[in-house]
Amino acid sequence: MPAVLGTDAVVTAVSVALVLDRAHQPHPLRTAAVATVAWISVRALRHRYRTGDLGESRGAMPVLHDWLILVASLAVLGVATARTPQPYPALAALLPCLVAAVVCHRRLHRHLTAARRAAEAVDRVLVVGEPGVLEAAVHRLASRTDHPYAVVGTVVAVDDPLAGVPGALAEGALAAAAAGSERLDPGLDGRAAGHHVVEAARRHDAELVLLAPGASLTGDRLRELCWVLHDAGLEVALTPGLVETSVKRLTAASVAGLTVLRVEPPLRHGAQAALKSTVDRCGAALGLLLLAPLLLLLAALIRLDSPGPALYRQVRVGRDQRTFTMWKFRSMVTDADSRKDDLATRNECDGLMFKMRRDPRVTRVGRFLRRTSLDELPQLVNVVRGDMSLVGPRPPLPDEVAAYDATALRRLRVKPGMTGLWQVSGRSDLSWDETVQLDLHYVDNWSFSSDLDVMSRTLRAVVDGRGAY
Structure with a gap:
């Protein structure tokens, strides 16, 4: 944090003082001090300096929000004191701190992610629940390493005194959780169950x-369980x-x-959809206007490298299962589609997509x-036409959609995009299930803001090129 x-x-003070001094703005040192205090405030x-929050968010949008608040605050302060510097030098002075x-x-x-992969910078967590519900939660936590929860044991509520955590928990990364499994009698009241859980938490x-x-951990029983855990100084989630x-x-x-969680529906209409x-x-x-020279150069290189057209068009499935013609720069030989069946046994994707x-x-x-x-750039035409985002x-592809289940079909509730979570998370290196979950x-x-x-x-x-082939 320090x-x-x-x-x-340091960055705010130095950049504001130097830029405003070079721009011959009045009181550069005083303005630098005010800007520094405002930015830190x-x-x-x-809560950007809180130890538990440092490095948690991977996106740059929270920082941009902070910076916009800083600019607005300084603008209001400048108007109120009648000492507003010229806008362009002021923005140039504040950009380095962003x-x-x-x-x-x-x-x-990146440092926090690497530390968590090494089982560092994590919270030791005891998971309490019933078979099925508990198993799903532990599986979910064990499937990823970008969160702070490290499961060190489980307490499972079962009627059968010989039963334990489901056998699947003893496999792979879940072995530690299974080894630390204990049983909780569902017949115990909330306070008695709480004391049992407190003892298990201390052992682990x-x-x-x-x-x-x-079904057995709800209502007053759940409330009493939380009372006992909090009285023992344990955090509860x-x-x-x-x-x-x-x-x-x-x-x-x-x-x-009753404590109720209201789940807002996904954005489909309104101001944000119109802005998008x-x-x-x-x-x-x-983009088409600015990149026109590059597009012409790439088209010429493709024609010189191999016989055939520079552009390749293919039928794809868009929002609500409507088909459209998607454009790309041709990156394969002209008879590539007819040779696909011959290469089917060499597919390196575990799902419906074909990748080698x-x-x-x-x-x-x-x-x-x-x-x-760069082969994706002609899709800008599809975006202008409204087929893509x-x-x-x-x-x-249509043959992929024909094999979709109801879950995968939900991917088609929005327009397909030139880029997305799939591309920035590994592209073709991802499994089919990972691709579907991201979509x-x-x-x-x-x-x-998430699109930005x-x-x-x-x-x-x-630039990294990971998963691009």
Whole structure:
């Protein structure tokens, strides 16, 4: 925390003082001091220096929100004191503190992620629940390493005294949880159950108790259990069983003494949807205009490298299962589609998509285009026409959609995108299930700010090239 706070203070003070002095603005040192105090205050009020929150969010949007609040606050202060510097020098002076905060934020997130993969910077968690509910929660926690919960044991409520945690928990990464499994008699009242759980937490040196309630852990019994755990100095968390639901869509309320979580529906209409559509079409049109020389150069290189047209069109499935013609730069030989069946046994994707790291149909220029994602640029035409969005799920082929189950079909509730969570999370290196889960998370939880975050992360994914083949 001191390092982050110090970086914010030094970068803001130095950049504001130097830029305003070079721009011959009045009172550069005094303005630098005010800007530094304002920046640190905004960040502190939004809990950016709290130890438990450092590095938790992977996106740059929270930092941008802080910076916009800083700019607005300084503008209001300047108007109130009649000492407003010229706007362009002022913005130039404040930009370095935004850049430094974003860089620092990303480094902290990478450091925290690496530490958690090594089982460091985590909370030791005891999971309490009933068979099935408990198993699902433990499986979910064990499947990822980007969260602070490390399961050290379980307490399962079962009627059969010989029963324990389901056998699947003893496999792989869940062995530790199974080894630390204990049983809880569902007939115990809340206080007695609480004392049993407290003893188990102390034996496993747990810092937090995660409750996964079922039929026998509800109402007054659950409340009494929380009383005992809190009186013993243990932190308590409760999982309602929701998965891949953004906390931004949840609102807690108390109704007739019941604690209720209201789940807002996914954004489909309204101001954010209209803004997304406007940005999509205007951004794509501007991109086509600015990138026209590059597009012509790439088309010429493709024609020189192999016989055939520079552009490749293919029928894809869009929102609500409507088909459209998608455009790409041709990266394969002209008879690639007819040779696909011959290569079916060499498919390296575990799901419905076809992917090969060294596909013999890809041309020399095509390998470069795929590595840099430049083959996707003609899809800007699809965005202008309204068939696609700048950000969204990957557009599937009709034969893939024909094999979709009801869960996978939900990917088609929004327009497909040129980039998305799939691209910035590993692309073809992801399994089919991971791809579907990322797309479903986007469909249910997208917002305009999350789209901006994905677009900012796309550049890094393209430069990195991981999973692009």
